[in-house]
Amino acid sequence: MRHTPEGPSEAIVLRAVLAAAGRARLRTRGESMLPAIVPGTVVTVEALPLPRVVPGDVVAAAVGARIIVHRVVATAPDVLLTAGDNLPLLDPVVGPDGYLGVVPEYRAAVPPRQPDLSALGPPPRDHHRDHQHDDGPGRTRLLVPGPVAGHRSTGLDVRQCERPERPERPGCLAGPVIGISPFGALPPEALDTVLRAAGGRDLTLLVGYSFGYPQAADGGRPLLPPDSADLHVRFGSPLDPPGLAATLDFAADRVRALRPTPPAVAPPAVARPAATTPPVAAPPVAAALASAARTAAAALAAATPLTDTHGGCPR
Structure with a gap:
């Protein structure tokens, strides 16, 4: 719920009226405080020191060039957190420079917030999803x-x-x-x-x-x-x-x-046909060379110690 001033100085005028008379009247517009305050409602703003404001109070505050009439949802030393009952976001932090006064007739407990699940829209149609993960x-x-x-x-x-x-x-x-x-x-x-x-x-x-x-x-x-x-x-x-x-x-x-990510499903293994080509026998010369190499390697291993001088650890 907001009151749109004709100029950025209206908050200054309202503050002066509150200081002199202790109260002032504003006509609201917008739907941010539905259902508590309907558009066009004339509200009475009363002067009250900021430290006495508590959660649930409805306050008038200057945010930029606008005057808002919103509910206090939390307080801290010298600052207020406010939000419209019908808005999805909190307002900017309200400090002494922005705070104007309270609207006592609309004080109430801060309404609990529940997500409007209709915002999620209709569920997806089955043919748009991977059939393995429809559920x-x-x-x-x-x-x-x-x-x-x-x-x-x-x-x-x-x-x-x-x-x-x-x-x-x-x-x-x-x-x-x-x-x-x-x-x-x-x-x-x-x-x-x-x-x-x-x-x-x-x-x-x-x-x-x-x-x-x-x-x-x-x-x-x-x-x-x-x-x-x-x-x-x-x-x-x-x-x-x-x-x-x-x-x-x-x-x-x-x-x-x-919402864990569904595990990937591995594709089925494709069976490969068994090889039908018989193994090729090594030529006699190649077999003789391989046998000689094995004999030389065995002799070298028998003559090599299991430890060396690099930290006393086996290589």
């Missing part, structure tokens, strides 16, 4: 924006793809797409639910990217639009984002446990 999991591709050192994804399909949403790179994405980042609204355990439910569908996991607002980009991670992924799972926290290797390890461990 097993589909393929799982993990995309990362660059090289990753010290990870545990050996044996999985891990590929580098800097910007997988680009139309000129259609081969990067296959099947439903799951984004894994510190800003995902779904809890980490939701990834297990999605991997189990995917069944024979091919999946693509986007690991190490940023999504949504420009302020959400950190550590040089490529910033992708939210709709680059069908579902967004959280790993780590925006307050302390994990490294790319740790995020890839998390995804790889879950994929390896829940």
